[in-house]
Amino acid sequence: xxxxxxxxxxxxxxxxxxxxxxxxxxxxxxxxxxxxxxxxxxxxxxxxxxxxxxxxxxxxxxxxxxxxxxxxxxxxxxxxxxxxxxxxxxxxxxxxxxxxxxxxxxxxxxxxxxxxxxx
Amino acid sequence: xxxxxxxxxxxxxxxxxxxxxxxxxxxxxxxxxxxxxxxxxxxxxxxxxxxxxxxxxxxxxxxxxxxxxxxxxxxxxxxxxxxxxxxxxxxxxxxxxxxxxxxxxxxxxxxxxx
Numbered sequence: 485x486x487x488x489x490x491x492x493x494x495x496x497x498x499x500x501x502x503x504x505x506x507x508x509x510x511x512x513x514x515x516x517x518x519x520x521x522x523x524x525x526x527x528x529x530x531x532x533x534x535x536x537x538x539x540x541x542x543x544x545x546x547x548x549x550x551x552x553x554x555x556x557x558x559x560x561x562x563x564x565x566x567x568x569x570x571x572x573x574x575x576x577x578x579x580x581x582x583x584x585x586x587x588x589x590x591x592x593x594x595x596x597x598x599x600x601x602x603x
Numbered sequence: 604x605x606x607x608x609x610x611x612x613x614x615x616x617x618x619x620x621x622x623x624x625x626x627x628x629x630x631x632x633x634x635x636x637x638x639x640x641x642x643x644x645x646x647x648x649x650x651x652x653x654x655x656x657x658x659x660x661x662x663x664x665x666x667x668x669x670x671x672x673x674x675x676x677x678x679x680x681x682x683x684x685x686x687x688x689x690x691x692x693x694x695x696x697x698x699x700x701x702x703x704x705x706x707x708x709x710x711x712x713x714x715x716x717x
Contacts, residue, residue: 488645517704527692529646529708573643582702589634589701590659593645 488580490594497566501597504551505597506575515581518552519522519591520561520601524572535559537581558602566601573598605629606711607697615715617686624712628697630684633675636696639664639686646694652678653701685716 487510497503509518520532534545535552543550547567551560563570576594616622628635634653639662647657650690652672663669667686672678682689692713696706696713 485639490645514630527694527711527713529694529696566614566642577646579704589636589698589703589706590648590651591636591638592648593638595645596643 485515485582486513488576488578488592488594489500490576490597492594492597494598494600495598496602497563497567498573499568501566502562502564505561505563505574505576505599505600507594509557509559509576511557511578511580513580517579517581518550518559518592519576519577519579520548520550521593522572522574523575523596526563529575532562534576563599568601568603571599571601605709607652607695607707608691609695609709609712611712612710613713613715615717619684621681621683621687622714624682624693624710624714626678626680626695626697626709628676628678628695628713629707632676632699632707633702634698634699634703635672635678636698637670637680638694640694640698640711642691649680651701658701662675682714683712687716690714690716 495531518535522530533545549563574598578592580588610625631680636651637649642695645717649661655672692711696708698706
């Protein structure tokens with residue numbers, strides 16, 4: 485079974501600054517996906533970024549980037565130029581991979597980190 | 604296009620009553636997932652459907668929980684004889700198919716058992 489651990493229950497950052505959210509995971513799988521999801525107060529889960537385990541290059545989506553350390557089983561999210569709209573709970577999640585780049589869709593989530601961006 | 608929708612948005616029920624929660628996936632999505640989110644916690648997987656079959660029900664916490672899906676459309680999660688520990692937000696997600704990585708989530712149903 486997979487486990488995902490987020491050790492920072494809450495974080496805060498000033499607008500325009502950079503913040504890093506931590507995530508570690510444990511798995512015996514060699515093929516998998518990792519995700520960061522954002523959940524604002526509206527409860528709507530939004531996919532922020534994904535990383536395929538077989539890719540060495542860290543994923544980047546605009547102001548969001550990850551630091552994927554496969555050997556250490558670490559997957560942190562860096563948010564640059566933080567904006568007030570980034571205030572939300574952030575979840576790290578794991579999905580087992582299948583053959584040929586497919587996946588097995590059940591997501592395993594961490595406990596979440598509440599991020600507050602201050603003006 | 605329309606996203607995943609869930610109804611009701613909020614449900615308050617008395618302990619011991621049965622409740623039904625509904626999920627309408629994105630049209631054309633064959634895979635559908637149910638998760639539970641207790642207050643301040645991460646999401647726990649409950650069950651998923653590929654079409655109208657449920658290959659993985661491993662997350663259902665007890666036999667009071669059941670789910671069904673009609674074709675590749677609506678799904679209903681039923682909780683019988685509700686208990687206070689069932690209070691949570693129940694989230695539904697859909698995906699193009701079970702072997703596709705991206706899941707699209709609905710807004711959830713907040714269930715409160717009094």
